[in-house]
Amino acid sequence: MMTRGDSSWFDEAAGPLVRPYAVTGGRTRSGRTEFDMISLVVAARTETDRRTLDPEHLTILSLCRQPISVAELAAQLDLPMGVVKVLLGDLLDRGDILARAPAPVARLPELNVLQAVLDGISRL
Amino acid sequence: MASADSETTADTPRSADELPLAVKLLIAGGFGAGKTTLVGSVSEITPLNTEEVMTEASLGVDDVAGVEAKTTTTVALDFGRITINDGVVLYLFGTPGQERFWFMWDELCHGALGAVVLADTRRLESCFPSVDFFEGRGIPFVVAVNQFDGAHHYTTDEVRGALDVGDDLPVVLCDARERESGKEVLRSLVLHVMSRMGAPAAATG
Ligand SMILES: Nc1nc2c(ncn2[C@@H]2O[C@H](COP(=O)(O)OP(=O)(O)OP(=O)(O)O)[C@@H](O)[C@H]2O)c(=O)[nH]1
Ligand SMILES: [Mg+2]
Numbered sequence: 001m002m003t004r005g006d007s008s009w010f011d012e013a014a015g016p017l018v019r020p021y022a023v024t025g026g027r028t029r030s031g032r033t034e035f036d037m038i039s040l041v042v043a044a045r046t047e048t049d050r051r052t053l054d055p056e057h058l059t060i061l062s063l064c065r066q067p068i069s070v071a072e073l074a075a076q077l078d079l080p081m082g083v084v085k086v087l088l089g090d091l092l093d094r095g096d097i098l099a100r101a102p103a104p105v106a107r108l109p110e111l112n113v114l115q116a117v118l119d120g121i122s123r124l
Numbered sequence: 125m126a127s128a129d130s131e132t133t134a135d136t137p138r139s140a141d142e143l144p145l146a147v148k149l150l151i152a153g154g155f156g157a158g159k160t161t162l163v164g165s166v167s168e169i170t171p172l173n174t175e176e177v178m179t180e181a182s183l184g185v186d187d188v189a190g191v192e193a194k195t196t197t198t199v200a201l202d203f204g205r206i207t208i209n210d211g212v213v214l215y216l217f218g219t220p221g222q223e224r225f226w227f228m229w230d231e232l233c234h235g236a237l238g239a240v241v242l243a244d245t246r247r248l249e250s251c252f253p254s255v256d257f258f259e260g261r262g263i264p265f266v267v268a269v270n271q272f273d274g275a276h277h278y279t280t281d282e283v284r285g286a287l288d289v290g291d292d293l294p295v296v297l298c299d300a301r302e303r304e305s306g307k308e309v310l311r312s313l314v315l316h317v318m319s320r321m322g323a324p325a326a327a328t329g
Contacts, residue, residue, distance in 0.1 A: 036235060037176075038146040038215050042137055067143050069215065071203055075172035082176060100143035102235040111321060113212055114237070117147065118314045120208035121307055124166060 023056050023079065024086040035070050035085040041092075041099045042067045048096050056087055057096075064097060148215040149313060150232060152258070153242030154250025158270040158300035159218035160202050162242060166306040167204025167216060175200045176228060199228050216310075229257065238264040238317045240309055242300065245275040248286050255287055264317045266294040268309040 021027070035041075043064045050058060056077065063076055070088065074081040091097045103113075137143055151159045164171045176199050199220065206214040219232050233239075239258050243251040251267070258265040269283050278286075280295040289295075294312045298305045 037217075037231065038148050038235065040143045040146050040213070042143055067137070067213075069146055069205075069213070071174050071201070071215065071217075072172060072205070074174040075203075080175050098137055098140045098143060100140045100145070102146045102148070111318065113145065113147065114314055114318050114321070116208050116212050117214055117237070118311060118318070120206060120212070120214065121166070121310045121314065124206065124303065124307055 021083060021086075023054075023083050027086050035088055035099065036102050037071045037074075037081055038069045039099050039101050040067045040069055041073070041088060041097045044096060044098050046095060048094065053090075054087075057091055060084070060087055060091065061096060144211050144213045146213050146215060148217055148236050149310065150236050150239040151216055151218045151242060152239050152251075152254040152265075153270075154244055154247065154254075155220075157242040157244040157250065159242055162240070162268075162270075162298075162300040162306050162309070163202060163204040163216045163218045165301060165303045166206065166310060168207060169205050171202045171204045171218070173200060173202045176231075201232075233261060233263055236263065238266075238313050240313055241265050241267045243267055243269045243283060243287075245269060245272050245278060248278070248283070252287070255289070264313070264320050266296060266309070266313045266316050268296050268298045268300075270298055270300050 041064050043061050048061075053061075056079070059077060060073060063073055070081060070084055073088075074084045077084060088097065088099065092099055151162050153159050160171055201217055201219065203215055203217045206216070208214050217232060217236075219229070239254075241251050241254045241258065255265070255267070267283060267287065267289070269278060269280070271277060280297065283295050284291070284293070287293075287295075294316050296309055296312050298309050300306060
């Protein structure tokens with residue numbers, strides 16, 4: 001599923017604009033998970049078969065030993081966020097990472113979170 | 125699920141609930157208004173830059189194979205981070221305020237606590253689209269007036285008049301280069317969000 005030996009999907013006419021998606025074999029969405037740009041992910045310390053992962057997956061695993069956001073991973077990997085989300089979806093499906101989505105928009109963080117944010121800013 | 129292995133340490137999260145909660149604030153405003161400067165003055169990391177390649181994928185197409193190049197756009201975002209405590213991390217996203225980028229504002233706004241609209245004293249009108257956007261979406265925001273050297277210095281009432289907004293909208297004067305000033309802007313935003321949710325803030329110092 002993660003092999004990309006057949007690269008015929010790559011359309012010359014599409015040119016450099018979609019080139020970043022070569023990393024994902026052209027896939028632009030991960031299977032079942034929608035990652036937010038501030039979803040936090042962390043490596044789950046379970047054994048994993050590294051041979052079935054691409055170099056980008058392994059780089060992500062090494063970057064998320066501590067919790068890190070999708071946006072930070074994208075910045076450090078110098079890949080568009082959409083690409084990183086697809087790769088993270090692969091890792092999540094395998095159980096290689098844990099992910100926490102931000103609070104749903106309809107249910108903004110409870111007030112104690114806002115108070116904590118206010119206090120945290122004041123302490124800077 | 126998997127049996128414990130030797131690498132597991134006490135602080136390794138075992139479930140996603142143990143990860144911190146991420147929240148975000150948006151820093152919007154016209155071209156060159158000082159968005160990146162403000163993010164940088166309060167962030168604990170040097171502002172990072174990432175880009176989102178928008179393809180038809182964002183409209184629900186599953187594969188870019190054969191997607192026409194003209195349907196693809198790149199948007200650069202810069203952002204910073206403030207670790208609030210063990211359980212909460214705050215991200216600040218500087219967002220391009222030009223109308224041609226609005227296709228990605230839905231994702232940017234998703235889960236955002238609120239927004240700072242940076243007004244540039246040299247061209248106040250460049251923040252109007254951002255003000256309209258947040259007003260229309262009901263997203264709480266404050267206006268921070270970045271006082272550029274040599275530009276006309278407005279009073280907060282003059283800015284309110286120009287933006288046609290009421291007394292209930294916080295307008296603060298700032299210098300985006302100064303951390304204390306940036307903190308004050310963020311504090312006024314969080315207080316505004318809290319008051320919109322009907323909660324008094326406890327004094328912080
Ligand atoms: N005098 C003064 N200069 C400022 C202030 N804030 C930003 N600048 C300068 O204005 C210029 C533009 O600031 P940026 O932070 O890059 O603005 P931006 O909104 O991120 O710009 P774009 O991302 O290109 O839209 C930089 O040279 C800053 O040093 C301020 O409060 N006072
Ligand atoms: Mg900028």
